[in-house]
Amino acid sequence: MDREMTPPRFAALIPAAGSGSRLGFGIPKALVDLQGKTLLERAIENLAPLVDEVVVALPEGQSIESPVKQIVGGNTRQDSVFRLLQATEADFVLIHDAARPFLGAKVLERIKGRVIQSGAVTAALPATDTLVHSSGGFWGYLVDRSKTWAVQTPQAFRRTLILDAHLKALQEGFEATDDAGLANKYGSNVELVLGDSRLFKVTTPADFELATAFAQLWDQKRSTPS
Ligand SMILES: Nc1ccn([C@@H]2O[C@H](COP(=O)(O)OP(=O)(O)OP(=O)(O)O)[C@@H](O)[C@H]2O)c(=O)n1
Numbered sequence: 001m002d003r004e005m006t007p008p009r010f011a012a013l014i015p016a017a018g019s020g021s022r023l024g025f026g027i028p029k030a031l032v033d034l035q036g037k038t039l040l041e042r043a044i045e046n047l048a049p050l051v052d053e054v055v056v057a058l059p060e061g062q063s064i065e066s067p068v069k070q071i072v073g074g075n076t077r078q079d080s081v082f083r084l085l086q087a088t089e090a091d092f093v094l095i096h097d098a099a100r101p102f103l104g105a106k107v108l109e110r111i112k113g114r115v116i117q118s119g120a121v122t123a124a125l126p127a128t129d130t131l132v133h134s135s136g137g138f139w140g141y142l143v144d145r146s147k148t149w150a151v152q153t154p155q156a157f158r159r160t161l162i163l164d165a166h167l168k169a170l171q172e173g174f175e176a177t178d179d180a181g182l183a184n185k186y187g188s189n190v191e192l193v194l195g196d197s198r199l200f201k202v203t204t205p206a207d208f209e210l211a212t213a214f215a216q217l218w219d220q221k222r223s224t225p226s
C-alpha cells in the first residue's frame with residue numbers, strides 16, 4: 001500500500017518586539033510607517049504567501065489588525081524568538097526580522113529549498129568591503145575577506161533543532177546575536193545561502209532614509225506583473 005506523503009509545514013516567525021532605540025523614533029520600530037505600510041506589515045506581506053502560518057512577537061500592550069497569530073515578545077531578540085518557537089508546531093520555521101522590509105521571493109525560495117535537507121540555513125552576503133579588526137580605534141589586523149560573510153535573515157531551521165538550541169542556551173545563560181549563532185554553538189552545521197543587499201536591516205536613521213527612498217521602487221516592482 002502506498003503511504004501518502006504530507007508536505008512539511010512551514011511557519012514564518014517574525015520578532016517585532018524591539019523598541020528601535022537606535023532608530024530613535026519613540027515608537028516600536030516594527031510599527032514605524034515606511035511609505036504607507038509599517039515595517040511589520042511589509043515583512044508579513046513578503047512572507048505570508050510562502051508559508052502555512054505566520055506568528056509575530058510584539059511589544060507588550062501592542063497588537064496589529066491582521067489575521068496572523070500575535071504573541072508578546074521578550075526583553076531580548078533571543079527571548080522573543082524563543083517565545084515564537086513555542087507558539088508553533090510547524091516542521092520548519094523561517095525566522096525573519098521585522099526590521100528587514102525588503103525580502104524578495106527569490107531569497108525565500110532559496111532558503112526554503114535548502115532547509116529541508118540542511119536543517120539549518122541562513123541568508124548571508126559575501127563581504128565586499130576591506131575588513132579589519134580594530135584595536136583602540138586604530139587598524140589592528142586585516143581580516144581575510146574571502147572567508148567572511150555578513151549574516152542576514154531569514155534564517156530557517158527544522159523546528160526541533162532550533163528549539164533544542166534555544167533550550168540549551170537558556171540553561172547555560174548563553175546569548176547570541178541570532179539564531180544561526182545558537183544553532184552553530186550547539187553543534188549544527190549552518191549552511192550559508194546567498195542573501196541580497198536589499199535585505200539590509202533598518203537600524204539607524206540613515207538606514208531609514210535609504211529605505212524610504214527605495215520603498216517606492218520596491219512597491220512599483222511588486223505591483224508590475226512580470
Ligand atoms: N526584545 C526584542 C528585541 C528585538 N526584537 C526584534 O528583533 C529584530 C532585530 O532587532 P533590532 O534591529 O536590534 O531591533 P530593536 O531591538 O528594535 O532595535 P534597537 O536595538 O536599536 O533598540 C527586530 O525586528 C526587533 O523588533 C524583538 O522581537 N524583541
Ligand SMILES: C[C@](O)(CO)[C@H](O)COP(=O)(O)O
Nearest residue numbers: 077097151152153177178201
Ligand atoms: C539577526 C540579525 O539581523 C542577523 O544579522 C542581527 O544579528 C540582529 O542584530 P540586532 O542588533 O538585534 O539588530
